[in-house]
Ligand SMILES: [Zn+2]
């Protein structure tokens with residue numbers, strides 16, 4: 001029997017991960033990533049799409065149902081997370097869900113409610129992870145912050161609870177004894193030998209929104225960056241800053257990511273060179289550079305190169321070197337579209353105010369003789385990270401060696417254990 005019609009298409013992007021693209025009603029084409037963890041019975045899901053099929057007549061448009069029932073060719077013809085039924089008709093999926101929210105915009109949380117509930121028929125557990133950078137952004141006025149209320153007609157804002165708040169450089173752990181799989185911080189003095197690292201690290205990347213969250217899959221060497229950046233591609237999609245965006249924070253986040261990616265690339269290069277020295281074969285082994293998975297349009301590009309290209313473009317916009325192609329009024333203020341040329345790889349859409357804020361800050365810094373947050377006379381290759389904005393892992397200049405020698409910054413707090421709160425929203429975690 002032929003599988004049902006659906007609004008999703010799936011392809012494998014690496015040994016454990018699939019890219020699911022939704023053909024949605026808003027022209028967002030969300031990129032959803034699903035990683036079948038190689039050692040633990042977990043499906044890591046990066047975002048949940050719009051939950052709004054472009055073609056209303058398709059039979060299968062709910063992401064969860066799709067994951068649990070739709071046969072995927074590149075998964076040996078099996079669904080990504082099939083339901084295993086017991087004799088009494090009840091069942092659970094092969095894998096528990098860890099849903100990572102790249103941020104709370106409507107095109108990323110559209111189907112999240114389906115992962116917030118267990119039913120008598122399907123008892124699979126779900127964990128929902130979001131950035132701890134600014135919890136209020138998710139907990140207060142979600143209809144505005146998700147942009148649900150600005151759609152025409154307005155979208156009903158999904159109701160869900162965050163079970164785990166991801167700290168910057170927080171990691172995912174499995175706890176086989178308690179069956180709880182997500183950990184934010186690591187205790188300073190506590191036996192954690194029974195916890196298994198799942199090889200996932202979270203990185204706060206405020207800028208597009210305060211809750212923007214990137215995550216790093218160290219086994220596959222992929223970095224997932226949400227809406228921070230992506231290419232225009234054939235759908236001609238600009239990198240968007242909503243009214244809640246902040247370009248100064250964005251600059252800092254991108255420098256933060258750049259340091260991380262350069263350090264990891266350098267470490268891998270060194271490991272590869274070491275293996276090369278020890279090996280007897282006569283062919284050259286190439287170091288696995290980090291690839292990037294964006295939440296729209298782009299998957300599999302070189303992460304370092306793309307972060308640098310994005311930074312260069314935004315710097316050029318602030319410097320007034322990129323023309324405004326069109327302008328419109330949105331949410332009561334002028335919003336501009338910047339694009340270098342018709343064939344340019346990226347374009348940027350956002351409130352004029354955000355760019356002016358950066359220019360004002362640069363002028364203030366000059367007047368007060370403070371260091372400028374981003375030195376526009378320097379090249380991106382030589383970016384200095386403003387020390388006061390950084391955590392202990394990212395201080396001083398971008399130097400690969402520095403972070404290689406630094407201890408890994410891992411945190412854990414027992415207070416983040418399995419918070420499952422009633423009501424539509426989790427309580428303030430701070
Ligand atoms: Zn977004």
Ligand SMILES: [Zn+2]
Pocket residue numbers: 028105107108227295296
């Ligand atoms: Zn988006």
